Amino acid sequence: MAATAGRGSYAKSAGVRRRILEVCADAFGETGFHGASTKDIAQRAGISHTGLRHHFPRKEDLLAAVLDLRDERGTAFLRSADAVDPDAFPVEALRGMLDLVVDHELQPGLMQLHCVLSAEATAADHPAHAYYAERHRQLRAFYARAYTALARGGQLRSAVDPETLAVMTVSLVKGIQEQWLFDRETVRIEYALRMFLASVVPELGDESGR
Incomplete structure (x- = not known):
């Protein structure tokens, strides 16, 4: 019974x-790291401030956990050994x-979160500065x-x-995403990116009309 109670408490x-x-x-x-208060x-969340501090003693702890939670798939794709190897299978990797x-x-909430926080994090003293610097480095290296x-x-x-083209690609993705957040009716993220990739990788051309 005690073990069952323990599992229930953990859950x-x-x-x-x-x-x-x-x-x-x-x-x-909505408001960025600095604009949001604990x-x-x-x-x-419907809990007391003391309850929040019990789970996350510092606001920086909240930020780190949010970034990990909201970008699980992206982090796994870039770091996992199971991801398609861009050296051996570059078209499949793209x-x-x-x-x-x-x-x-x-x-869209995830996209907005990254757009707001990455803009804030350009300041060297921002708690997410190192996270986004490494994230961008990994993306450039991948491309x-x-x-x-x-x-x-x-x-x-x-x-x-290739290195400069990688910088251009990362910048393009970020720019298209920001435009989409302002105009979701007109901006087509997938189509725009497919057209760009097809312009530099002919093998992807047959997919550009999707």
Whole structure:
């Protein structure tokens, strides 16, 4: 009986933590890290401020947990050994990354969260500065590896070097996402990105009309 009670208590605690992080993600997406207060987050979660501090002693702890929770698939894709190797299978790797970007379109709250926080985090003293610096580095490295492999195989149609092309691609994705948040009726994230990729990787051309 004691073991059953313990499991129930753990599940309840995990549920509270999850609810806190969900409302926290909304708060950070609306007003940024600095604009959201822990008292407001506690109120949204339906718990006391003391209860919030029990699970997350510092506001920075909340931020780290929210970023981990809201970008689980992206982090796994970039870090997992099971992800398609951009060196060996560059076209498939680009398709996989495109699927990930499209998945974000189905989660506008996630996209807004990253747009707001990444803009704030350009300040060197922001608690998410290191997170986004590493996130952008990983993305640039991923695209650069894919483009380099394509260039070696004669599949890349661009006069731009792979590293610079990677910077341009990451910037394009971020810019399209921000435009979509302002105009969801006109901006088509998947189509725009597919058209760009098809312009530099002819093999992806047959998918550009999706």
